[in-house]
Amino acid sequence: MILDQYIEARNFLVSLAPFVRISFVILGAAFLGIAVRGWTRHARALTWVAALLAFASFLVIGWFHARIATTINLAPWLGEGQAYRLYAPLWIESEKIFFWFLLFIFASLVFVRRVADGGFLRVWSGLAGVFSLLVAILDPFSNPLPRLHAELLAYAQALASQNGYAVNQLLGKFLFYYNTPYMWTHPPLLFASYALLVTALPAFLLGIRAPMTRLVELESLALGPMKLAYLFLTLGMLVGYPWALEAWRGSAWWWSPKINVSIMMWLLYSTYFHSRLYLGRKGFGRLTMLIGLIAFAALVFTYVTTYLIPGVHSYA
Amino acid sequence: MRKIGIPVSRDSLDRFLVAIAVGAFFCLALVFLGATLYDWRMVTLFPDWEQSYEYERYVGILNIIAGSLVSVLLVSLLLCLERRSVSLTRGAVAIVLACAGAIVGAISAGWKGAVTVGMAMIALFQVFLLIELIATRQARSDKATGVEKAGSLLLHCGYAVFVIAVAPLSGSRTQLPVFWAATALIVIGTALSFYGHRIERVAVRLAKGRSSSQA
Numbered sequence: 138m139i140l141d142q143y144i145e146a147r148n149f150l151v152s153l154a155p156f157v158r159i160s161f162v163i164l165g166a167a168f169l170g171i172a173v174r175g176w177t178r179h180a181r182a183l184t185w186v187a188a189l190l191a192f193a194s195f196l197v198i199g200w201f202h203a204r205i206a207t208t209i210n211l212a213p214w215l216g217e218g219q220a221y222r223l224y225a226p227l228w229i230e231s232e233k234i235f236f237w238f239l240l241f242i243f244a245s246l247v248f249v250r251r252v253a254d255g256g257f258l259r260v261w262s263g264l265a266g267v268f269s270l271l272v273a274i275l276d277p278f279s280n281p282l283p284r285l286h287a288e289l290l291a292y293a294q295a296l297a298s299q300n301g302y303a304v305n306q307l308l309g310k311f312l313f314y315y316n317t318p319y320m321w322t323h324p325p326l327l328f329a330s331y332a333l334l335v336t337a338l339p340a341f342l343l344g345i346r347a348p349m350t351r352l353v354e355l356e357s358l359a360l361g362p363m364k365l366a367y368l369f370l371t372l373g374m375l376v377g378y379p380w381a382l383e384a385w386r387g388s389a390w391w392w393s394p395k396i397n398v399s400i401m402m403w404l405l406y407s408t409y410f411h412s413r414l415y416l417g418r419k420g421f422g423r424l425t426m427l428i429g430l431i432a433f434a435a436l437v438f439t440y441v442t443t444y445l446i447p448g449v450h451s452y453a
Numbered sequence: 454m455r456k457i458g459i460p461v462s463r464d465s466l467d468r469f470l471v472a473i474a475v476g477a478f479f480c481l482a483l484v485f486l487g488a489t490l491y492d493w494r495m496v497t498l499f500p501d502w503e504q505s506y507e508y509e510r511y512v513g514i515l516n517i518i519a520g521s522l523v524s525v526l527l528v529s530l531l532l533c534l535e536r537r538s539v540s541l542t543r544g545a546v547a548i549v550l551a552c553a554g555a556i557v558g559a560i561s562a563g564w565k566g567a568v569t570v571g572m573a574m575i576a577l578f579q580v581f582l583l584i585e586l587i588a589t590r591q592a593r594s595d596k597a598t599g600v601e602k603a604g605s606l607l608l609h610c611g612y613a614v615f616v617i618a619v620a621p622l623s624g625s626r627t628q629l630p631v632f633w634a635a636t637a638l639i640v641i642g643t644a645l646s647f648y649g650h651r652i653e654r655v656a657v658r659l660a661k662g663r664s665s666s667q668a
Contacts, residue, residue: 241538278589364647371643378619389512394489401485414471421468425543434636435482446493 138187139213147281148203153197154278160190168266177258184245189384191239192382195227197423198277202227204316209289210241211311223289223311226320230284232277236325238268240332248336248362257358260339268335285315297411319380328372333366334406334436341429344422352422356413359429367406374403395450398439405432477526481575484522488515508642523616527551527575530609547578564622572613579610600653604645611638 164187171180202225211221228236241267249261252257288307291421295303314320339361390396409428415421447453491511495502502508510533528548550575558570586599616636622628645652 164522242482303637327666368643368647372640378632382629389508391514392488392492392512394492397485397492399487401482404478404482404485408475408482411471411474413479415468418468427481428475435486437629442489446489448492 140289141207142208146201146208147214147286150201150281152275153315157194157278158273158276161269161276164190165232165266165269167271168208168262168269170266172259172266173376175255175259175302176415177255177262179251179328180262182256182264183262184242184249187243187269188246191242194235194278195239196226198232198281201281211292211308212321221308221312221364224321225282225285225315225317228324229315229320230277230282231280232282233328235272237321237328237331237335238272240329241268241335243267244329244332244336244362248333252358253355254358256343257339257355260342263337265304266339277401288358317380319376323373323377323380326376328367330369331436331440333362333369334433337362337366337429338433341426341433343431344426347426349417349422352426353417356416356422356425360413362410363406363429368409370403370406371445388449392449393448394446395439395442395448398435398442402432402435402439403436408432473529474526477522477529481519481522481526484515484518488547489607520620522573527572527609527613530612532577538606545572551575551578569617569621572617576610576617579606583610598649598653601646601649604642604647604649606642608639608642608646611635611640611642614638 164183167183168187171177171183173215179329205225211223215221229246245261245265249258252258253263274348288310291303292307292311295307296301337359340355344355344359347355366417385393391400405428406408412425412428413419416425443451443453445451445453495508499505528551551571554574555567555571557566558566560566562569583603586606612635614631616627618632618635622631647660
């Protein structure tokens, strides 16, 4: 298997890493400046800058993935006419946080663009700033797809040394993990949902202490992204179900920690949608805001559980 | 105002029912949190715990707890839906019938029969209400539009079908087709209940455009 062109593309990405890091640090600092100093009138312009930067970076990542798909033949013994291609999704490993940020910025262009509430914009800018800095720290350019890279090198070595067992194992992972349609539907739907949920978060952070009229106003700002997020979350989780049946047949996978906390998060967002039916009534307003915050904490917990708690759906 | 033992206003009863649904959702979420933390602790202490007999027993207990809470949740949601769509009496009759069906199902085919018959009856009530909604062309009641109410009925019907797919039909050939049917109901229902007012607005605009072009 020839990896030269893939390695060349990967090195090109690594060469861009310092520029990407610096750009996201500057972006993060600018967003935090807006949050701290209250220059909310610049928030919209900066969101467009962030969207352009994130989209340009995403195009480069997309090009890298296209190079993986077009230059690597997983079954070189079959010849180019019957090539086995590797379609690595654009939201795995070090690209997760970046992809989440990209969708968050796009969601903000739709839902935060017309918001005039200064308090909401300040908190949103603070979140965007922290998110930008997180992308700068965990950037997908410095070490692109480290696990897949190691697997490809091991695969090339196994092919060269004619190690049939290792070839079969890795080929199975390439074809039934990276290339599976579920990998192209389940995670992006969930990331779209997570991005929208971050967009709505400022309303809950501010609403928990706000008087009732302001609380209702804030909740109306959150409702648009929350509805779309819940739709994506529900569909994303449901799409994962047949995949789980295929992958973990015979085990009690639904009580595995990552699955557990994902269901918990979905239940908490469902609680929010039922609680908000009586938002304006005594007790329900603050309860709804509190549930929104708890649900977001559950979202963060769900994300980190993958790396923290061992289980069938985890890297811990 | 209808009396159920004690005089109760429609508003306070509706709020009470929503509070039950919220409480059931929250309790179920707590069960999942507790299960996660317990699993984490046990795996840390005993790395082979998930291969042990104790783990099988633990999964069995959790299935019973979660199954009971899901049943309470679906019944409370059914009552909420019935309450918002029709009268409390019909809601109560629907629940009594669903429970009776579940008991008959349990006697004839164990827990699988109970869940299948109970959930199928809950799904059928939603379909019945949907047909009634369409037949009476009930445009608006409370704050919800007709499309929003239809969406809500479809999605709750979808969840009842989903429970049938994941529990009694687990491992059977019909599991996946039933699951995809439930998914379609849930997603279309959620979209309609969230964006029903927009859909109605577009439909009205299209109808107006058609009538003006005909004129």
